[in-house]
Every structure is written in C-alpha cells, then in structure tokens.
Amino acid sequence: MNKKNRQLAAVLAGLIVLFLIVRWVKSDKEVSSFKTQLFVLDTAQVQTIKLYPQTEQQAEIQFNKDIGNWTVSKDGIQSTVPNNRIQNLLSELQRIKPQRLAARTEDKWSTYQVDDSLGTRVVLEDQSGHELVDLVIGKFSYRQLPQQQQNPMMGGQPNIQAWTYVRNYDEVETYTTEGFLSMTFNQGFDSFRDKTLVKTPPGNITNVRIQTPESGSFTLQKLGNEWRMGDVIADSAKVATYLNQFRTLTGSEVDDRFSAGGTPPYQWTISGDNMADVSITAYPDGGQFKLRSSMNPSTTFTSDSTGVFSKIFKEPLEFLNGE
Numbered sequence: 001m002n003k004k005n006r007q008l009a010a011v012l013a014g015l016i017v018l019f020l021i022v023r024w025v026k027s028d029k030e031v032s033s034f035k036t037q038l039f040v041l042d043t044a045q046v047q048t049i050k051l052y053p054q055t056e057q058q059a060e061i062q063f064n065k066d067i068g069n070w071t072v073s074k075d076g077i078q079s080t081v082p083n084n085r086i087q088n089l090l091s092e093l094q095r096i097k098p099q100r101l102a103a104r105t106e107d108k109w110s111t112y113q114v115d116d117s118l119g120t121r122v123v124l125e126d127q128s129g130h131e132l133v134d135l136v137i138g139k140f141s142y143r144q145l146p147q148q149q150q151n152p153m154m155g156g157q158p159n160i161q162a163w164t165y166v167r168n169y170d171e172v173e174t175y176t177t178e179g180f181l182s183m184t185f186n187q188g189f190d191s192f193r194d195k196t197l198v199k200t201p202p203g204n205i206t207n208v209r210i211q212t213p214e215s216g217s218f219t220l221q222k223l224g225n226e227w228r229m230g231d232v233i234a235d236s237a238k239v240a241t242y243l244n245q246f247r248t249l250t251g252s253e254v255d256d257r258f259s260a261g262g263t264p265p266y267q268w269t270i271s272g273d274n275m276a277d278v279s280i281t282a283y284p285d286g287g288q289f290k291l292r293s294s295m296n297p298s299t300t301f302t303s304d305s306t307g308v309f310s311k312i313f314k315e316p317l318e319f320l321n322g323e
Helices: 003-033 083-094 106-112 181-185 236-247 308-312
Strands: 048-052 061-066 069-074 077-081 098-103 120-125 131-144 160-168 174-178 196-198 205-212 216-223 226-229 266-272 278-285 288-293 296-303
Touching (some): 069 083, 077 083, 077 296, 083 181, 098 106, 131 181, 278 308, 288 308, 296 308
Antiparallel strands (some): 048 061, 061 069, 069 077, 131 160, 216 226, 266 278
C-alpha cells in the first residue's frame, strides 16, 4: 500500500471512529433522557383533584374529598360524585407508564395537543396543598393490530393498540403512554356528577305513594304476597317490573338554573324494610318536568313526558291486570 492509500485509510478509520463515538454519545443521551415513570402516586394522599379539560376550554373543575366521599364543583356549583368515578381517574393515572419519548422540544406540544390550549391538565394535591401530580394529557392515536398479533380470546374481534401523548406540566418532553386517557379526563362538569334518582333493592320496597294532578293520590301496598291499591289487587308482575327499575334509576340532563316555587304537583315516595324513605318531586316547566330526589337533593334533572319522568309517575290503571 503506497503512502497516499495509507493516508486515505487512516482518514477513513478516523471518520468511522468519530461516527461511532457520536452515535454512542447520542444513544447514551437518549437513554438517559427517557423516563421510566413520570411520577410516583400514592392515591391515599390525594385530597384534591383539579381538572382543566380541553372540552371546557380549560375551565377548572375541582374534586374534593371529605370523610371518604367526593364532591365536584365548578363556577360555584357543587355536586356529589360517585366514588367509582374518582377511583377510575386515580387508577388511570397510576397505570401511566411512558412507552416512548415522542418529542424533546416545546415546538411539538401543539402537534401532540399537550400545550395550554389543546391539552387537558390534571393536578393532584394532598391535604396540605402540596402537588403530587401535574400532568397534561394530549391527543390519542390508535392502530389495528395485524391479524397475527390479535388475541384469540377476543372472539375474532380486532385488537386495537391505543396510546395517548402526555407531558409533565413543568417539563418539555412529551411521551406516549398506553390507552385512551383523554376519553377519561377530557370530560365536562356534568359528566362527573352523581345523577342518581333512586338506588334501592326492589325487594325491600313495600309501599309506593304516587300523587299527580291527573289521578290524585294513590298507594301501592304490599300485603303478604299481594300488592294492593286499597281494596283492588294489583298485577304483581307489573308491579315487579315497575319496582325493578329502582334498583338504579338515574337522570340525564341537569338544570342548575331552575328555581322551584310552591308545592310540587307531582310527588312520589317509596318506603319499606331495611331502607330509608326515598321521595321524588316534579314540577312542570314549559312542556318538560324538573325532578328532584331526596337521594340527590342538590341536583335538579330535566325530563320530557317520555323520559325518566314517565318511569316514576304512573297512573293506577297501569298496575291492573289486563291493562
């Protein structure tokens, strides 16, 4: 090998070594910057959850724990929250584990919807107001797995791989994590409220009193194995169907502006064994009805004549055999 060739070989070897060094440094930097967890969460310490959903234009929804029960508030309106909704939120957060580093720079925030205007921010605090978690949840994506990767236990239905973009609020890096997180957290105020009207075992009910302007007042009473309205025997199957819906009956549309006045023309009360009495009142309002329940007194529900109102307020003939 002549001198010129030896010089070229030396230069080439040097470039190869330099390339390997740069690649090693870059790889080491990538590994060192990848988080294996975004936060450590002890759910027992959580006292307050502040949610800023994109669907509410980042208006604050606040959840507070009081002796094991949770309330939700927004713009001065407060309501109870089913505990399982809170447990679901906390469980989703606990399951968050970074899958991959999606971006290291702020210029990608809007792309992945983890900025202040497109993301949903979640802040968790303990009893002293110390922040436990401050996370921005962005958009989700998904893909259908190839046939060979599908789970045979799914009964032939296609498997979906889903991921959500997330970012710690005080950090620039964006990560992906498994699941449809924004479907859980990017929700409006009303979606978190307890919408229970009645929740009681139907077998405990022994007395139903219904009062309406159309039929006046009548009572269904269980005597032995029979249901009666005064001296008239009611159809037990129809009564059973009617009572079964009160195992869990919920409203849907909430009206926080309605102000009731006077005695409600529609009144309904159930009582029985091993249960507290439950009462529901209803007011007509422009072709609709406004309902309130003693089980959820802070919330007013709206129903039309074919909605949940019709499930509660029945006419006497509807409980007779052959009707």
